[in-house]
Amino acid sequence: MFAAWSEAAGVELIDEVGTVVSGAEVGKWADAMGSAGAAHEMVEPGSPLLRLPARTFAGPALIDPAGGVIRVDRIRTFLVGAAGTRLRHARVDAIEETASRVRVDSDTFDAVVICAGAATSALAAGVGIDTPSALEHHLRVSFPIRPEAPARFPCWITEPADGVLGTYQHLAAPGTWAVGGDVDPALVAWEGGRPAAERASLEALTAYVAEHLPFVEPRPIARVYCTHNPGLGDGLQFVRRGRVLAMYGENLMKFAPLLGEMLAQSCVDGSAPANAGPGGRKFRSLRGSK
Structure with a gap:
């Protein structure tokens, strides 16, 4: 790839x-x-x-x-x-899922992928998604x-x-x-x-x-x-809640072309890819949970 x-x-x-x-x-x-x-x-x-x-x-x-x-x-x-x-640079401080879309600060979108390195955990927590926070x-x-x-x-x-x-x-x-x-x-x-x-x-x-x-x-x-994240190991980890997908892992640049395709497809069809690699938990979807 x-x-x-x-x-x-x-x-x-x-x-x-x-x-x-x-x-x-x-x-x-x-x-x-x-x-x-x-x-x-x-x-x-x-x-x-x-x-x-x-x-x-x-x-x-x-x-x-x-x-x-x-x-x-x-x-x-x-x-x-x-x-x-199509690329716009902006600082993101908060993500919120509404009844039909996802609000990213003052903008709204059909779907959101959080892939923000050390900032992923804080942003994901705002929509009820738990990812490793230790650094x-x-x-x-x-x-x-x-x-x-x-x-x-x-x-x-x-x-x-x-x-x-x-x-x-x-x-x-x-x-x-x-x-x-x-x-x-x-x-x-x-x-x-x-x-x-x-x-x-x-x-x-x-x-x-x-x-x-x-x-x-x-x-x-x-x-x-x-x-x-200490002790995470290489791998790709995904957690979805509603219209928001968070992903995390180590050495993600090695998987960049693959991640591009997987994340784009997930935005289109609302899926969550299966986790891969030794560092992650089993796949879990939080779709619809409170």
Whole structure:
């Protein structure tokens, strides 16, 4: 589906540099990809097929040749352009279902989808929909790639092992390697505040780079901060009440083309898609409930 978007946009929306997933649990990933008919290969550390910024790591490793970096700015430009004058920017503070329509602040509509990231829970609660409200701080940090490093690295996802962080890593810009990781939840808890969480994350990620990535300088040069629901896991979760559908999950950009079709159809026919992924509850509809 991303390939179809790329064709329509006239530009590649995913840099297909490949993806490597490493760690003891990758057999489950391989089984899932095999069931889906997706090309993949299992190898051990040291395989010449691997082009990673580390010489050693906890194996085995799964190679996904079609994986790569989603270029969000390109996707935003494409979608905003496709929507044209039908897209209107406005701040939304309240949603209310009336007898026949849905009021969004002072406007009314036939149907509403709430997909507002950290703001979803508060907006959904206004129409009687319960979604996870707990938040956790998260930081991704970019570091310089050393001049002597091999050619372009693939994306890399590492499973936690032997006290080493579980991480996701990729090329953020030419010569720049981005690393995000699982930090002790106590250090990034919401109540601890953003400054403390950022400091703890920065220290943990910089230490990881210094110890495990010899082709990357442990010198932070950029960072991206975000929030997420702790413990939710990847997946798509939907809850409907009347004419309002709320959806939430983790890493939703990975599913953007699929979500576009599912949510559009739900607006038209009043359905609620089935939940998918390990992080969610069973599908439930609140249609008509008080």
